[in-house]
Amino acid sequence: MKICLMIVVAAALAGNSWALDRCSVVRAIRRGGLAGIKGYSLGDFVCLAYHASRYDTSLHRSPTEYGIFQINSYWWCDDGKTPGRKNVCRIPCRNLLNTNIADDVKCVKRIVSDPNGLAAWEPWKKYCRGKNLSSYVRGC
Numbered sequence: 001m002k003i004c005l006m007i008v009v010a011a012a013l014a015g016n017s018w019a020l021d022r023c024s025v026v027r028a029i030r031r032g033g034l035a036g037i038k039g040y041s042l043g044d045f046v047c048l049a050y051h052a053s054r055y056d057t058s059l060h061r062s063p064t065e066y067g068i069f070q071i072n073s074y075w076w077c078d079d080g081k082t083p084g085r086k087n088v089c090r091i092p093c094r095n096l097l098n099t100n101i102a103d104d105v106k107c108v109k110r111i112v113s114d115p116n117g118l119a120a121w122e123p124w125k126k127y128c129r130g131k132n133l134s135s136y137v138r139g140c
């Protein structure tokens, strides 16, 4: 039992990632009031989070993309190093890598208000736009 637990802990540390479950993502997006903006559904935002990061709030594989929505450090957050960064969301990029995604959702709300809307995200265009997204919100 103890060994079992140690293996689980070691695996979690080695993986260094923190994925939320789907319904937690649904709830945070709902609370943030994203659904309905510019005609986008709750499913559009959940689908985006899934295809951007697989709900991994710690994802930071590219040096300029942060967290569950892969928010970019040129326009939206301050990582203290991206040249010319605008920090439109007024947030340190590291705050986009923790498991509280209320602030991430708030930043998405700002990003979506731009003319491109969700088309700012390639994964949304590729996997979510025009698709039946009911499975992303089912049961939550």
Ligand SMILES: *[C@@H]1O[C@H](CO)[C@@H](O)[C@H](O)[C@H]1NC(C)=O
Binding pocket: 132, 133, 134, 135
């Ligand atoms: C979307 O898919 C679900 C089953 O996965 C189905 O029940 C529903 O009718 C579909 N909606 C549309 C608009 O096709």
Ligand SMILES: [Ca+2]
Binding pocket: 095, 096, 097, 098, 099, 100, 101, 102, 103, 104
């Ligand atoms: Ca956060």
